[in-house]
Amino acid sequence: MAPHPEAAALLARSHRLGSDPRNTNYAGGNASAKGTDTDPVTGGDVELMWVKGSGGDLGTLTEAGLAVLRLDRLRALVDVYPGVEREDEMVAAFDYCLHGKGGAAPSIDTAMHGLVDAAHVDHLHPDSGIALACAADGEKLTAECFGDSVVWVPWRRPGFQLGLDIAAVKEANPQAIGCILGGHGITAWGATAEECERNSLHMIRTAEAFLTERGKAEPFGPVIEGYEALSESERRERAAALAPYVRAVASQDRPQVGHFTDSDVVLDFLARAEHPRLAALGTSCPDHFLRTKVRPLVLDLPPTAPLDEAIARLKELHAEYREEYAAYYERHAEPDSPAMRGADPAIVLVPGVGMFSFGKDKQTARVAGEFYVNAINVMRGAEAVSTYAPIEESEKFRIEYWALEEAKLRRMPKPKPLATRVALVTGAGSGIGKAIAHRLAAEGACVVVADLNAENAAAVAEELGGPDKAVAVTVDVTSEEQIAEAFKAALLAFGGVDLVVNNAGISISKPLLETTAKDWDLQHDIMARGSFLVSREAARVMRDQGLGGDIVYIASKNAVFAGPNNIAYSATKADQAHQVRLLAAELGEHGIRVNGVNPDGVVRGSGIFAGGWGAQRAATYGIEEEKLGEFYAQRTILKREVLPEHVANAVFALTGGDLTHTTGLHIPVDAGVAAAFLR
Known part of the structure; x- marks a missing residue:
């Protein structure tokens, strides 16, 4: 109608x-x-x-x-x-x-x-x-x-x-x-x-x-020497280096997703002499400060300051910000005011680099940044013809802690289990990795779809909902440089990384005497070495964030089961399986849990099987390739075929919040193979 x-x-x-x-x-x-x-x-x-x-x-x-x-x-x-x-x-x-x-x-x-x-x-x-x-x-x-x-x-x-x-x-x-x-x-x-x-x-x-x-020509005053914008590449390098620490600043009360902006509007504002005064005055329009909080946190150092000095100063400013916000609340709260919702900033400004904005999801974080750009434009206009004079602090408090605003917040739906978590999945352009990416996104996570095949990665990211839900990165997990760039992309897209799934892999099925050193090296480089490199970068980011995290290895039944004609693949899967135990023992003090999943017989939708592994295994067992999934199912205790979605379910079970005290575990997803039972 x-x-x-x-x-x-x-x-x-x-x-x-x-x-x-x-x-x-x-x-x-x-x-x-x-x-x-x-x-x-x-x-x-x-x-x-x-x-x-x-x-x-x-x-x-x-x-x-x-x-x-x-x-x-x-x-x-x-x-x-x-x-x-x-x-x-x-x-x-x-x-x-x-x-x-x-x-x-x-x-x-x-x-x-x-x-x-x-x-x-x-x-x-x-x-x-x-x-x-x-x-x-x-x-x-x-x-x-x-x-x-x-x-x-x-x-x-x-x-x-x-x-x-x-x-x-x-x-x-x-x-x-x-x-x-x-x-x-x-x-x-x-x-x-x-x-x-x-x-x-x-x-x-x-x-x-x-x-x-x-309006006058320079309403924000002259440029401060040393506060000019870094080059684009330098800005993004510096932003990625600071991002885990900035996210920690925004997430002390509750985890937040981040967004980074280095637009000319932001950079020019932060380069000018009046930006400290104006930023301290805060935003005015109710729509602005409800999204951006009363005022931002501004790093008061030039962009060329040593990184460790900038990090230390960021922590000092955060402590001051929390004290000042608590004092603001105490100045204006009435007996019937809602409880203080948190004292962390929603906007963090870094001169010469850009702006980090935060929220309960990527869209909220991005929109908060857009609103602060609006606020900068408002300040510029007001200062151009007069003096910027926002509403009184007491009025801002009346809006922020309005009973009607509190009621609106309470009507919001309950967050999904993985809300505010940022996941990076390797080999996510197809098969098991794609299924994992879909499940994590469905449960509320922002997902970085990492794959050697750029076209596949981009397609999956689009399926997941585009930039507010997922971004694609092209990465060869044998390359330290490409892994580092993938994590930088994640940091700039979502502010950090909380959940990493080591899924990238290949397989070459050959008898021992036909397995070349090249076969061995290739599989170990991608899976054993690649998982190590990805986990090392993940641990670095997670440690700096101070929010804990999850690392999950997609290993294999073959990590514990000895089968024929499979020496290189099975050996590297055993390597991955022991990495789980080693890293669980080492990273637990940082709140980082490391677990594994041991699938078997995942034929339908599998990139590995489609790439020739299926034909090789079918030949080993003397059956037609299209019957391989059925063959694997019949040799299991449950007589059920294992699909990529079943592996994704296990990843979610490990990371979705119910197994908070579990680390160093391997979950079999093989429909029951007694010879691969863990002992």
Whole structure:
């Protein structure tokens, strides 16, 4: 069923506005439309309002993301409004104004849209509008920029009273097309969807032009000598070296996923003399600081400082940050305030290098970084024409620890078992590795798909959901350099690594007298040596993060079972199996668990079997290759064929949280081979 024409026009307008970051940030702002529909109960006309619901994003808004409310009931709330001290109670009342089933939950801004006497209303958070809203003399600048066509509304926390304020402003200023909300953003209106959109864009573009024409050339001050950006390669090398320590800073209270940005906007800000002062003032727009926290942590060293000095200073600054955040909480907390949610930064700024941002998943971390870029743009605009003057700290606290915000957080679904964990799987472009990558991603992990075949790796990463879920790296596990680069890519993509699966492998099945030294060396280089090199790099990152971790070896039944014509493969698998024991004993003090899986007979979907191993083993057993899986199944106790997914299940069992006190274990996934039982 097609949406109501007014709702369809609203969705189209929202998509156009939300697709341009100059207009509003991700999931920021909202838009509405009013119109008449048929009441299915009475058959008569009913006035309705369609408005973006809580948590939605304008650029990707769907009909299901709209809240639909009856205007008569919404407007009747004015008569029962208990006053600003109890305005939060009105949010629950919106539920009694809903029309029909389904739809999104009404947001805190619903009153603004419903009470303003206009058929269409946009509330947006453009950088240019917020720059005026956060300027010390914002009211004066608004008048200079717009004349009387846009009205200044002093800061007020979003809610029912702000809706009443804006409605009163519109009624008192019939010539106005919108208003600048102090410390917040803009609201525009119109009689039609087209007029409303036109008014919104006029306000945004006019403010942009005003800031450009009136603004001074270097609002952030001169460049600090020694704080200029490093070259791109040097930045990324330095960022990767710092990343495990930065992630530790952001994850003391709870593990976080990271995102790295070295855009020109960030680098220029951090190179300028005013960045320490401005960063300390924090962000202002509620959407900004809810994502980025009240202020960032800024490393106060040049990018050429010795790495160990930078790491030590980072730890000192983190301790200070936590103390200051706790003091901020104590200054403003009331007896009924929610408990402090954590004192770690969400944004860490490193001059000359870039910005690390953190969140409960990659998307949240990336969006937090985008919001801080918005905040930099706001600071630049405000400083260009005035002085940046964000809302008071006490008001920031009221937003951050708002009971309604706490309720929204509690409604969030329970995290998946591997949420916040970053996994790197070798040989993940096909077969067992691909199945493992899929299972880990399905359980909430971010996955680095490592494979010698770049095309296969990229395809799997795309299957897993793209850059916010997975990235592909091309790596030959016999190369120390390529392994190091793969881990750097993981650090820059997700902030760290928590879970590594040594799965890459090949097999050449030959009798002893036909096995060449080249056969032996190749298999040992890829599996025994490759696993050692990958585990060594993983242990280095995990130790520096201080978050523990998991290393899992995909070994084989052949690690403990002696079969014919398989000397090189079985010997290297035995090597891998003992690496599990050795590393479990060594790395346990760092909270790193090392375990193994011993599969057997994984034929379907297996890259090794498809690459010639299947034909070789079939010849050894004197059967047709297509019957190999069935043959393996019949020789097992359970008489079941083993698939890549079964191996992936074992990896998840070892890493998903139930076996927290298990290390040095090998799990057979062979459908039962008595000769390979571990003793």
